[in-house]
Amino acid sequence: MSTGTNTGQHPTLTPSQEKGKAGPATQPEAKTVQQTRDEPDIDACANIEVSGDTWLDQTHDYVERNICEPAVWFDHFFGDRRVLEDVRPGTFIRLRNAVRLTDGKNVKYISDIQVLYRLPKWENLLRKASIYFESRSDAPKYTLQPGQPIEPGVNRATGVKQSVIGVRADLYARLRQLIDIDTGLMVSIHPDAFARMRYQFLKPFGDVYLIRFSQIPMWQTIEHFSDTTQLDLERTITKFTIVRWSNNVTFIEKRSGVTWNTGISFITQLTPKSAISYDTSMWGVNSPVWTIQNYRVGSRFRQNFYRPWLFFELAPEITWPQDASQIDYRGKGKPVKVFMATLEIQFGK
Numbered sequence: 465m466s467t468g469t470n471t472g473q474h475p476t477l478t479p480s481q482e483k484g485k486a487g488p489a490t491q492p493e494a495k496t497v498q499q500t501r502d503e504p505d506i507d508a509c510a511n512i513e514v515s516g517d518t519w520l521d522q523t524h525d526y527v528e529r530n531i532c533e534p535a536v537w538f539d540h541f542f543g544d545r546r547v548l549e550d551v552r553p554g555t556f557i558r559l560r561n562a563v564r565l566t567d568g569k570n571v572k573y574i575s576d577i578q579v580l581y582r583l584p585k586w587e588n589l590l591r592k593a594s595i596y597f598e599s600r601s602d603a604p605k606y607t608l609q610p611g612q613p614i615e616p617g618v619n620r621a622t623g624v625k626q627s628v629i630g631v632r633a634d635l636y637a638r639l640r641q642l643i644d645i646d647t648g649l650m651v652s653i654h655p656d657a658f659a660r661m662r663y664q665f666l667k668p669f670g671d672v673y674l675i676r677f678s679q680i681p682m683w684q685t686i687e688h689f690s691d692t693t694q695l696d697l698e699r700t701i702t703k704f705t706i707v708r709w710s711n712n713v714t715f716i717e718k719r720s721g722v723t724w725n726t727g728i729s730f731i732t733q734l735t736p737k738s739a740i741s742y743d744t745s746m747w748g749v750n751s752p753v754w755t756i757q758n759y760r761v762g763s764r765f766r767q768n769f770y771r772p773w774l775f776f777e778l779a780p781e782i783t784w785p786q787d788a789s790q791i792d793y794r795g796k797g798k799p800v801k802v803f804m805a806t807l808e809i810q811f812g813k
Contacts, residue, residue: 521771556580556812562777564606565803566792576601580812583631593633596646600627605791606804610757611712611725611747613680613692616658617650620687620716623791627651630658641665650684658684672700689717704733710745721751727760737768748786759784777806 557579564572577599582592604615605623617626630648642664650656660682667675678694692714699707712725727745734740741764748756762781769776780803785793792800 555582557810559809560603560806561808562603562804562806567801572602572606574601574603574606575599576603593631595629595631596648598625598628601625606802609725609745609747609760611692611714611723613694613712614682614690614714614716616648616660616682616684617652617656626656654686656684656686658682674698687717691715706731721749723747723749738766740765755786757786758790759786773810775808775810777804777808779804779806 558577560574560576562574562576564574566572578596579598580594580596582594598617602624604618604625608615608618608623614620615625616630617628618624619626628648628650630646632644632646634642634644636643643661645659645661647659648657650658660680663679665677667677669675674697676694676696676698679691680694681689681691683689692712695711697709701707708729708731710725710727710729714723714725716723725745725747727743729741729743731741732739743762743764744760746756746759748754748758760781760783762779764777764779766775766777768774780801783790783792783800783802784797785791785800786796787793792802794800
């Protein structure tokens with residue numbers, strides 16, 4: 465990650481982001497590779513050292529050598545998608561495996577793989593270009609809320625995401641503005657091409673406030689056009705705590721009205737290797753009348769443990785679905801209790 469990119473995209477950083485930036489600086493292997501990268505006669509991969517003698521260390525470092533890049537320990541501690549898209553590493557692989565327990569009895573196993581590779585030879589044509597792959601997964605069904613930005617390949621009826629391969633590039637990046645575009649193909653029996661653009665604008669004001677505005681239109685061959693407007697307001701409470709009010713409005717072609725989502729999050733750093741967020745949200749539609757479809761209260765605890773590239777998350781939540789279109793609906797207003805435990809492994813620069 466270049467210093468210019470970090471400064472440009474985050475004029476005011478949250479504590480978790482500051483921690484994320486600090487993480488890589490403490491890793492001796494990352495420093496070693498950085499020092500030799502500009503020397504063409506030196507093989508940077510040869511400087512990667514195994515950090516331990518267990519099978520876990522050997523397996524991780526084998527992958528590190530094969531992608532020939534030092535590790536990124538934190539780009540954002542919670543892995544927020546809007547931040548991952550802003551601060552793109554050269555090569556990044558993330559494996560997530562989760563178990564979802566509903567009402568103490570129904571168990572669901574969820575896996576997800578993301579791979580991103582920077583295309584250095586394209587830098588003369590596009591400011592920052594990368595090719596990425598995302599595996600088929602049920603994760604969006606349980607982690608993405610209605611009204612939030614639509615991901616390519618996600619079936620809106622089932623919530624299941626098909627495998628996606630695409631190319632993403634920054635068209636314009638300045639101190640407080642970013643325009644990027646990505647295009648690709650959903651890999652399935654019936655391939656579905658897509659193109660998506662994102663415009664983001666940041667505006668800090670006062671000493672503690674930050675407004676983030678995003679516009680994300682997307683076109684898909686089969687499902688055609690959709691567009692999401694995001695507006696976030698953040699306030700710094702202390703050096704280690706922020707409050708964020710997030711608002712999303714999504715329009716989908718051939719559907720009347722829009723889907724909206726609003727919520728408040730309280731995010732705090734507990735230790736240099738752990739953080740927790742407390743969230744409330746609700747969402748609904750405005751056609752044929754304004755309707756609230758669901759209420760949610762939840763929390764998300766994230767901990768780095770044992771190795772800098774290992775993380776686990778604990779995420780309990782309670783929702784109150786109001787109609788049968790909502791996941792886990794059991795009757796109007798009946799609470800649904802969910803607990804998710806996730807193990808995440810990261811590779812990359």
